Amino acid sequence: MLNKLFDKLEGYYEEMVAIRRHLHQHPELSFKEYKTAALIKSFYEELNIEVKGNIGGNGVVAKVYGKMPGKTVAIRADFDALPIQDEKDVPYKSIVPRVMHACGHDGHTAALLLLAKSLNELKDELAGEYVFIHQHAEEYAPGGALSMIEAGCLDNVDVIFGTHLWAGEPTGKIQYRTGPIMAAADRFEIDIQGQGGHGAQPHKTKDAIVIASQLVINLQQIVSRRVNPIDSAVVTVGSFTAQNAFNVIADKAQLVGTVRTFNEEVQQFIESEIRRIIEGTCYLSGSTYEYRFERGYPAVVNHAKETEYLVQIAKLVPEIQIIEETEPHMGGEDFAYYLQKVPGTFFFTGAKPVYTDTVFPHHHPKFDIDEKAMLIAAKTLGTAATQIHTQ
Numbered sequence: 494m495l496n497k498l499f500d501k502l503e504g505y506y507e508e509m510v511a512i513r514r515h516l517h518q519h520p521e522l523s524f525k526e527y528k529t530a531a532l533i534k535s536f537y538e539e540l541n542i543e544v545k546g547n548i549g550g551n552g553v554v555a556k557v558y559g560k561m562p563g564k565t566v567a568i569r570a571d572f573d574a575l576p577i578q579d580e581k582d583v584p585y586k587s588i589v590p591r592v593m594h595a596c597g598h599d600g601h602t603a604a605l606l607l608l609a610k611s612l613n614e615l616k617d618e619l620a621g622e623y624v625f626i627h628q629h630a631e632e633y634a635p636g637g638a639l640s641m642i643e644a645g646c647l648d649n650v651d652v653i654f655g656t657h658l659w660a661g662e663p664t665g666k667i668q669y670r671t672g673p674i675m676a677a678a679d680r681f682e683i684d685i686q687g688q689g690g691h692g693a694q695p696h697k698t699k700d701a702i703v704i705a706s707q708l709v710i711n712l713q714q715i716v717s718r719r720v721n722p723i724d725s726a727v728v729t730v731g732s733f734t735a736q737n738a739f740n741v742i743a744d745k746a747q748l749v750g751t752v753r754t755f756n757e758e759v760q761q762f763i764e765s766e767i768r769r770i771i772e773g774t775c776y777l778s779g780s781t782y783e784y785r786f787e788r789g790y791p792a793v794v795n796h797a798k799e800t801e802y803l804v805q806i807a808k809l810v811p812e813i814q815i816i817e818e819t820e821p822h823m824g825g826e827d828f829a830y831y832l833q834k835v836p837g838t839f840f841f842t843g844a845k846p847v848y849t850d851t852v853f854p855h856h857h858p859k860f861d862i863d864e865k866a867m868l869i870a871a872k873t874l875g876t877a878a879t880q881i882h883t884q
Contacts, residue, residue, distance in 0.1 A: 494618050495809060495876060501611035502871050509607045509871070510864050512536075514585035516599035520574030520592045523633035526551045529572050529602075533627050536606050542613050549640030551629035556622060557613045563621025563882040567646075567653040568608070568874050569831060570601035571631035580858035595860040597658035597844065602627060604871040612875065620882040624650055628827075634680070634789040636827035642834060652799060653837035654877045655828050656870050658844040660852060664863045666843035667807050667873065668819035671800045674839060675793035676725070676753040677760055678825025683708065683771060684783040689737070689744030698742040702735045704778045705746035709733065711770045712750075715763055726763060727753040727823055753823040755792045793829040793839055800838040803873075806880050810872045812865075815843075824855075842870040 502509075521529050530551040537544035537555045544555040575595045579587035587593040609625045626646050630637035647653070662668060685708070687701035709730050720726045728750065735746035752767075754760040764786045775782045807816050819841065828839045844866030845852055853859040 494615065494879065497615060497618070498611055498875050498879065499811075499872055501614060502607060502868060502875065505607040505610060506868050509603045509867055512606060513599045513603035513864060513867060516572070516602060517585045517594050518588050520587050520589055520594045520599070522576060522592055523573040523630035524550065526573050526629050530627070530629065533572065533602065533606065537609070540610060540613060542609065548646055549642070549644035550637055552637055552641040552644070552646065553627040554641075554646050555609055555625040555627075557609060557616055557625070559619030559621050559623070560617045561620035564651040565622040565624060565649050566878045566881055567624040567626055567650045567831070567835070568605060568878055569626040569628055569653060569655040569828065570605035571598045571628045571637070572602045573598060573630050573632050575632055575856060577856065577858055581861055583861065593858070595857060596632065596855045597660065597862050598631065600658045600844070600862050600864070600867045600870070601656070604867040604874070608871040608875050612878070619879060623878055631827055634678070634787070634827075636790060638827040638830040642830055647831065647834050650835050652881060653831050653835050654799075654803070654874055655831070655837070655839045656842045656874060657826070657839070658862050658866050658870060659841035660844050660846065660855060660860065660862050662841065662843035663845045664843050664847070664866045664869065665812055665814040667813050667816050668841040668843070669795070669800055669803055669816070669838065670819050670821065671795055671797045673755045673792045673794050673821050674819070675826045675829070676755055676821065676823045677792045678789040679752040679760065679764070680787045680789055681750055681752060681767060682785045683748040685746045685748075685775070686781045687744055687746070687778070688780075690742050692740040692742055695742060699778055699780050701743040701746035701780070704774060704780050705733060705735065705748055708748060708771065708774050711774055712767065715766050715770070719766060720759060720763070724756050724759045725754070725821065725823070726759055727751070728763060728767070753825070755821060790825045790827045791829045791833070793826050794832055795838040796832065796836040799836050802881070802884065803838050803840060803877055806876045807873055809876050809880075810869065812869045813873065842866050842873065
């Protein structure tokens with residue numbers, strides 16, 4: 494049966510590429526993916542595959558039923574884009590100003606659509622039920638996973654699989670990890686209220702820029718001096734805003750940043766330490782503050798049994814040359830929520846572009862993938878979904 498599945502996927506490769514390139518040219522931002530969701534739903538309707546839209550927002554869920562009884566297997570792909578200007582010189586460059594698929598979600602979607610089409614054509618030879626979860630809004634918390642789960646996309650699901658096309662690794666490599674593979678991703682905002690004034694009279698002010706600058710330095714001590722070195726953590730200030738005329742001392746300043754952790758105790762500790770450092774710094778300067786800490790996605794924690802299963806079935810995919818255990822990544826992913834509900838695993842599929850010597854990272858204006866990686870992702874996910882019934 495696997496050979497038949499692989500043959501079908503290879504036969505649909507050009508269609509897979511065409512869909513991916515269409516999506517790449519017409520990206521939509523998180524929570525605004527109306528046309529993308531409509532395209533996905535229409536694809537299934539034309540094949541007479543059971544499908545429902547508006548699941549938890551713009552989510553789409555389709556189902557294929559095997560002829561024989563078996564487990565219910567879910568496969569998830571995301572389909573939102575990012576607020577980035579596409580700077581690639583390729584025919585399928587985004588035509589939407591300041592919006593592009595800079596993370597591979599277009600490839601995830603195309604791979605899942607053609608996998609579903611192939612499995613539907615083989616349903617008389619299949620066991621169990623296959624749930625295809627097309628998720629909106631992965632890029633921007635609170636994300637789409639939670640609302641889709643609340644809307645029932647995981648009802649009666651026994652196991653779930655997902656992959657991320659990974660441009661930093663060569664095509665033909667699969668990376669896996671048991672336990673935490675991606676970090677919890679939180680956001681914080683700090684508003685400093687000082688006392689502005691004339692740039693020539695600093696003694697009459699409370700300089701918000703100086704206070705905020707001290708905070709940036711002080712926050713760096715959390716990971717380097719207060720978190721156990723055995724526990725991975727990141728505290729990054731990504732934005733510092735205090736706009737004034739050249740001869741004005743700032744009245745206000747804002748810092749915005751992110752915290753990345755794998756351990757919930759470390760996460761809670763960092764949240765409280767940030768507040769303590771703000772309080773102390775502002776007390777010394779006689780200023781006031783507002784502090785907001787927003788919990789983002791939890792850590793992505795793969796289940797041991799399903800991860801080991803993935804390692805074994807990946808050997809059945811001819812194009813996979815390397816199956817490698819990866820170090821944990823500090824990036825976030827709301828696939829974490831699915832794994833909190835049902836057993837499963839999330840893995841990386843190498844997708845390093847071959848037409849250029851320069852590989853641009855995810856979320857870069859020139860990001861791209863090797864489209865052959867979509868075929869490998871579809872074969873791996875299809876193998877995982879169909880062979881689970883033999884376990």
